[in-house]
Amino acid sequence: MNLYPLSYGYGAKVRGKMRRIDKRIVKEIFVDNKNIDSTLESLIILADGYRDDIAVGILSKHLDGKKLVGLVKSERTRISSIKNIPVYLSHLSKKQPLKNLVFIMDQENDTLEKIHSEIEKEINRVCNKQTKKVEKAERYFIYDCSLGRRKIKLVFIINGVDAIDTEKHSIEDHLLMAAEKLRISDINYLKTSKETWIKLEKESKSEKVYKKLLLDKKLAEEVFNQHFKGLKFIEY
Amino acid sequence: MIRNLKIRNFRGIKEGEIELDNLTIILGGNNAGKTAILESLFLLPNPFREVPYGALNTPLTTIHEIHKTLDSSGWAFFIYKYDSKTKAEIYWKSKSDNAERNLIMIPSGNSLFFTTKDINKFPSRSNTRAGNLNITYFGFADLSDTNLGLPSSQNKNILLAPNSLLISSEIIKFAERYMYTNWVTIANTKTPVEVARDISKYIWEDLVNITIEPYLGGKLSIFGLAKDGSRIRLGDLGSGAQIYIISKIIHEMYDPEILLWDDIEAHMNPKLLSRISEWFAELVEKGKQVIVTTHSLEAANMISSFNSNASILLLKLKDGILESKKMKSEELEELSLAGIDVRTAEGILL
Numbered sequence: 001m002n003l004y005p006l007s008y009g010y011g012a013k014v015r016g017k018m019r020r021i022d023k024r025i026v027k028e029i030f031v032d033n034k035n036i037d038s039t040l041e042s043l044i045i046l047a048d049g050y051r052d053d054i055a056v057g058i059l060s061k062h063l064d065g066k067k068l069v070g071l072v073k074s075e076r077t078r079i080s081s082i083k084n085i086p087v088y089l090s091h092l093s094k095k096q097p098l099k100n101l102v103f104i105m106d107q108e109n110d111t112l113e114k115i116h117s118e119i120e121k122e123i124n125r126v127c128n129k130q131t132k133k134v135e136k137a138e139r140y141f142i143y144d145c146s147l148g149r150r151k152i153k154l155v156f157i158i159n160g161v162d163a164i165d166t167e168k169h170s171i172e173d174h175l176l177m178a179a180e181k182l183r184i185s186d187i188n189y190l191k192t193s194k195e196t197w198i199k200l201e202k203e204s205k206s207e208k209v210y211k212k213l214l215l216d217k218k219l220a221e222e223v224f225n226q227h228f229k230g231l232k233f234i235e236y
Numbered sequence: 237m238i239r240n241l242k243i244r245n246f247r248g249i250k251e252g253e254i255e256l257d258n259l260t261i262i263l264g265g266n267n268a269g270k271t272a273i274l275e276s277l278f279l280l281p282n283p284f285r286e287v288p289y290g291a292l293n294t295p296l297t298t299i300h301e302i303h304k305t306l307d308s309s310g311w312a313f314f315i316y317k318y319d320s321k322t323k324a325e326i327y328w329k330s331k332s333d334n335a336e337r338n339l340i341m342i343p344s345g346n347s348l349f350f351t352t353k354d355i356n357k358f359p360s361r362s363n364t365r366a367g368n369l370n371i372t373y374f375g376f377a378d379l380s381d382t383n384l385g386l387p388s389s390q391n392k393n394i395l396l397a398p399n400s401l402l403i404s405s406e407i408i409k410f411a412e413r414y415m416y417t418n419w420v421t422i423a424n425t426k427t428p429v430e431v432a433r434d435i436s437k438y439i440w441e442d443l444v445n446i447t448i449e450p451y452l453g454g455k456l457s458i459f460g461l462a463k464d465g466s467r468i469r470l471g472d473l474g475s476g477a478q479i480y481i482i483s484k485i486i487h488e489m490y491d492p493e494i495l496l497w498d499d500i501e502a503h504m505n506p507k508l509l510s511r512i513s514e515w516f517a518e519l520v521e522k523g524k525q526v527i528v529t530t531h532s533l534e535a536a537n538m539i540s541s542f543n544s545n546a547s548i549l550l551l552k553l554k555d556g557i558l559e560s561k562k563m564k565s566e567e568l569e570e571l572s573l574a575g576i577d578v579r580t581a582e583g584i585l586l
Contacts, residue, residue: 005580006575006576006577006580006581006584007575007576007577007580007581008577008579008580009577010575010577011580040584045574045575046575070581070584072574072575072576073575074573074574074575075572075573075574075575076573076574084573084574084575087570087571087573087574087576088574088576091567091571091576091581091585092576092581092584092585
């Protein structure tokens with residue numbers, strides 16, 4: 001999967017983060033502006049977090065098809081990011097319609113039932129009433145959405161791992177799971193997985209986890225299970 | 237006011253059409269045709285008329301200066317891919333009627349001949365042949381030299397379209413000579429005092445007037461006169477301040493119907509840019525048209541925030557074909573909230 005960040009500023013940040021992990025990876029996963037010409041079928045919307053784009057970058061490398069996917073960091077966070085759907089559909093689909101929108105957001109301290117219900121409520125506000133959940137796993141689910149004459153698939157990926165002891169579930173749950181599997185160090189869990197991960201970053205142990213995740217597809221698939229499924233859906 | 241512009245084979249644009257508003261902010265990447273659009277609008281009224289840039293006293297010589305490269309000269313660069321068998325065409329429609337008018341540039345021999353549907357407006361016309369074509373022209377420019385020619389100097393005074401003035405940081409210094417030549421007239425208006433007071437809000441110097449006086453060795457210079465009586469040469473002020481002072485003065489003197497400003501953010505601090513944005517809003521309220529180009533979203537947002545009817549025109553130029561998308565500032569804001577920067581997404585948005 002090739003990524004195209006739809007903002008210069010954000011694109012530079014993502015490239016910078018990935019470059020710190022592996023210099024070569026940047027050319028491999030990101031596409032230059034010049035080669036973009038109305039051929040975007042799918043868009044990934046990061047509705048939360050600082051490290052979600054690293055996870056997406058790592059998974060793009062492992063999903064090695066050549067499909068071009070747009071990447072945006074929404075200023076509207078979590079459920080509110082669903083409000084962006086009409087903007088994406090009216091502006092990004094002039095010549096070739098967008099087919100899939102993938103939202104990635106944190107579970108935080110909400111139950112999955114609450115998140116499901118809030119997402120559904122917001123989708124019904126934005127899309128026509130005949131929206132339908134077509135696939136459901138707890139942290140990965142897809143809706144069919146109609147908006148005017150347009151039909152689109154909405155893929156939701158909720159960050160969080162039950163096995164990680166944290167007050168708020170986020171992308172860092174997944175990174176800590178990888179650190180545990182790699183036995184990087186004894187992890188002293190703080191209140192949230194984010195705080196714990198930041199501590200590992202300060203101890204310069206996080207880079208090792210990222211590098212290993214880039215090299216080991218099986219590990220990445222296991223750790224980012226719901227992300228892998230969601231992104232595989234748009235890749236094939 | 238010009239509301240529609242169609243360009244064929246002019247500079248890097250093989251084909252393109254855009255819609256213009258009272259205030260249009262043109263956004264686009266490098267080499268997207270932004271400057272070519274402004275230059276076409278600068279030429280339209282009459283490529284041979286007098287403009288306030290000193291030695292660069294016509295739109296033709298002004299544009300020539302902007303694109304001068306090493307020793308090369310002449311106006312062959314007006315024709316798409318320098319193709320001597322192609323003619324460059326600019327068509328426009330004004331807001332007041334739906335009639336399409338044009339300016340055509342036809343190469344023949346070593347010259348580029350200028351003609352138009354409204355050729356009868358020119359008191360003096362000449363004929364020539366380009367291949368099988370008979371051309372009646374009102375002026376010509378050399379393809380590979382700096383010569384310009386008119387059948388009669390009276391042709392300079394004819395306006396085919398609303399008069400326009402191009403501002404660009406690359407040519408603004410040439411207006412100093414125009415200010416010098418016309419200083420008596422300029423000094424007898426309120427403009428120098430107003431501009432000095434205006435710029436003082438945005439720089440540390442407290443200026444009360446603009447003057448032309450002797451500098452060291454007795455040679456003349458343009459000065460900002462400070463409240464305490466001291467003087468600072470215009471060239472010693474920051475570039476943004478110089479551009480603003482000169483632009484305001486020549487604009488007041490030349491009084492164009494259309495103000496064209498290339499790369500508005502160049503050398504401009506946001507505070508000064510905010511003042512310029514307000515100035516544009518004042519001009520539009522007076523019925524003038526303003527068209528600016530920029531790479532900066534911040535500048536586009538700032539200029540449009542002073543005028544709710546401003547349009548933002550996103551451009552893309554691929555293989556010479558110009559595509560555009562007209563947006564309002566609210567749409568730009570919506571896109572930004574959704575994580576999309578129009579300058580990055582142009583390939584997909586257009």
